[in-house]
Amino acid sequence: MSAVKLLAEIADVGKDSGRGGYSRHVFDAAELELRQWFIEQAGLRGLAVRTDRNGNIWAWWGRPARGAVVTGSHLDSVPGGGAFDGPLGVASALAAVDILHARGFSPTKPFALVVFAEEEGGRFGVPCLGSRLLTGALDPDRARGLHDTAGITLAEAAAKAGRDPANFGADPESLALIGCFIELHVEQGRGLIDMDSPVATGSSIIAHGRYRFSFSGQGNHAGTTLIADRNDPMLPAAAVIAAARHAAAATSDARATVGRLVPVPGGTNVIASTVELWLDARVPGNGRTATLVEDIAEVARTAAAEEGCEVTVTQESYSDDVVFDEVLRNRMDQVLGGVPALPTGAGHDAGILAAHVPTGMLYVRNPTGISHAPAEYAEPIDVDFGAVSLAHVLEELAG
Known part of the structure; x- marks a missing residue:
């Protein structure tokens, strides 16, 4: 057949x-x-x-x-x-x-x-x-x-x-x-x-790898919580999405993609308590992917600290x-x-x-x-x- x-x-x-x-x-x-x-x-x-x-x-x-x-x-x-x-x-x-x-x-x-x-x-x-x-x-x-x-x-x-x-x-x-x-x-x-x-x-x-960025902040009401009082993990997550594009564009033949983002609890009128996103990063040459990801992770850490949040980065998989x-x-x-x-x-x-x-x-x-x-x-x-x-x-x- x-x-x-x-x-x-x-x-x-x-x-x-x-x-x-x-x-x-x-x-x-x-x-x-x-x-x-x-x-x-x-x-x-x-x-x-x-x-x-x-x-x-x-x-x-x-x-x-x-x-x-x-x-x-x-x-x-x-x-x-x-x-x-x-x-x-x-x-x-x-x-x-x-x-x-x-x-x-x-x-x-x-x-x-x-x-x-x-x-x-x-x-x-x-x-x-x-x-x-x-x-x-x-x-x-x-x-x-x-x-x-x-x-x-x-x-x-x-x-x-x-x-x-x-x-x-x-x-x-x-x-x-x-x-x-x-x-x-x-x-x-x-x-x-x-x-x-x-x-x-x-x-x-x-060479390519997958990395999980886990942001934690303070869940709260979207209508009653003043901007100055927020610890919103969505903001540093958004910074990572932008950083991935900018870092890849600045690196020869690199690709960096955020295709999945999961806020918890995920309500329209709720400030998220946690946000997880997954970064797919690919750069020719052994070791270059790790350098690209570290540049993006540094943006994540800085943005999380500015918003009063915490972040952990976990390598899910990697191949040379x-x-x-x-x-x-x-x-x-x-x-x-x-x-x-x-x-x-x-x-x-x-x-x-x-x-x-x-x-x-x-x-x-x-x-x-x-x-x-x-x-x-x-x-x-x-x-x-x-x-x-x-x-x-x-x-x-x-x-």
Whole structure:
């Protein structure tokens, strides 16, 4: 079955009528439905499925063994995300298996598909949750205590979904099976539009991190509390939002974004008692992201003190610059006949695995240049071209 038809099968799962696009988060109803869909699709192709201790789903063509060629992506989304970020890589992996079956191909190396859990961090805040746990990059106790906006912990959500959170943690046995990992993904920018190419390989991912700023002040009545008597945490929070833009603009090739802010109690006529906001910061070059964040944090501390508030800054996640395996990328490029190589500011599970095994990315053109939003798109002809390209690469690597 083509990747286009596979994506059509899940087009109604997790639609978000409020935000537009899709909201699919680990262990919620939509993501669990997608997990079941993948398991059924893998079974139809004769693949043996297992879910590892961290909730990542593996589908094996043949017996699991070391040195495996592995491909896949994720099924979760950001809140109100597009239809392609994550699921395109999963659907293309399934379609590539169909293409290889049609060619009469039989792998001589171990071969597997994988769906990683909570790549976006849209529910519990930490991106690439499944691959970080797999590789030991995330402490399992910290992971179990992560909570969503409703106060449900990851441990509680996993248990409700039938997974034992006590098993979370580094999985050297599963990691040791991976000989190389290829992740196909919709491009999250305009590179391929400008290059007039349907696909590209990935060259690198810039360093990036997420940081939580927690401001505390004094909740009070909006109508009876004089301005001079206020300790309003919304003011230093607002200063951070402005500082993030100014600091990024003053730093070469930096990005800094505040996309989420939560005041408590959140009433229109109430001065907030606390405000939490999350900063996403990305700067090429190891160590430069920390410098940018410290500049923003200094603004936060000064603004909080001026308003009689307090602030704490917590690093939620961080990844250094990632350069994808050059030997693997050259092999991909040779198979595909010479395609562009693109750096990206977007994080991926392939970036987490890159510290442990050779990894590569294959991007499919996005004519809108928009991602993490409903306008994200890929033309059907490019979707199918990407799946065929992935099949070519897998045939080379596993044949």
